[in-house]
Amino acid sequence: xxxxxxxxxxxxxxxxxxxxxxxxxxxxxxxxxxxxxxxxxxxxxxxxxxxxxxxxxxxxxxxxxxxxxxxxxxxxxxxxxxxxxxxxxxxxxxxxxxxxxxxxxxxxxxxxxxxxxxxxxxxxxxxxxxxxxxxxxxxxxxxxxxxxxxxxxxxxxxxxxxxxxxxxxxxxxxxxxxxxxxxxxxxxxxxxxxxxxx
Numbered sequence: 617x618x619x620x621x622x623x624x625x626x627x628x629x630x631x632x633x634x635x636x637x638x639x640x641x642x643x644x645x646x647x648x649x650x651x652x653x654x655x656x657x658x659x660x661x662x663x664x665x666x667x668x669x670x671x672x673x674x675x676x677x678x679x680x681x682x683x684x685x686x687x688x689x690x691x692x693x694x695x696x697x698x699x700x701x702x703x704x705x706x707x708x709x710x711x712x713x714x715x716x717x718x719x720x721x722x723x724x725x726x727x728x729x730x731x732x733x734x735x736x737x738x739x740x741x742x743x744x745x746x747x748x749x750x751x752x753x754x755x756x757x758x759x760x761x762x763x764x765x766x767x768x769x770x771x772x773x774x775x776x777x778x779x780x781x782x783x784x785x786x787x788x789x790x791x792x793x794x795x796x797x798x799x800x801x802x803x804x805x806x807x808x809x810x811x812x813x814x
Contacts, residue, residue: 623669630665633658676724682711686804687750688722690737695729703729705737712751715808733796740801749804756798 637658641651688708695703710722727733740750 626665626669630661633661676706676726678726681707681709681725681727681752681754682719683754683756684712684714684716685709685752686712686718687740687744687752687801689744690741692734692737693729705729705733707737709752716751716805717807730796733799736796736799736801743801743803750801751804752799752801754798755800 637654640646640654686709688710690708691706693704693706695701705727707725707727708722709725711719713719740752743750
């Protein structure tokens with residue numbers, strides 16, 4: 617679930633709470649003190665929800681990265697075994713359409729740490745530092761490593777364990793299986809310009 621769906625879910629949830637409050641106020645005969653407390657609690661959460669949604673919009677997306685994009689920069693956070701923290705790779709990307717034109721504003725994306733991904737990202741950063749514009753593509757035809765059903769279930773359960781109470785994972789983080797072999801970097805191709813009529 618990407619951040620857009622999280623924001624929509626929060627908005628719908630708050631609307632349901634407001635609807636329940638309206639029902640309590642208009643159609644029930646509970647004591648007026650309870651009505652006042654319910655109204656006060658609901659109103660008090662308005663700035664909290666507003667702040668929370670604003671914070672979510674600043675977080676890197678854990679959704680799928682675009683199939684074609686221009687890489688602007690990256691940051692690698694190495695795993696810390698002492699603190700039980702998994703590594704992360706953060707990419708700052710701008711999606712490209714089929715003609716290599718930018719689509720929308722740049723966004724930050726979060727990928728799981730892996731040695732293969734680090735090698736590719738470091739090479740791309742080196743080229744960016746030299747002034748090159750780097751384009752990345754995801755090859756959807758590239759097959760993911762084969763997992764037996766049992767091994768895949770164990771891996772997902774292990775990753776989910778990190779997000780349960782007492783785990784070190786980030787709340788709301790989804791489980792994704794990203795294979796770095798699907799990702800390739802190259803110098804950016806020029807946008808395709810329409811042919812001039814003769």
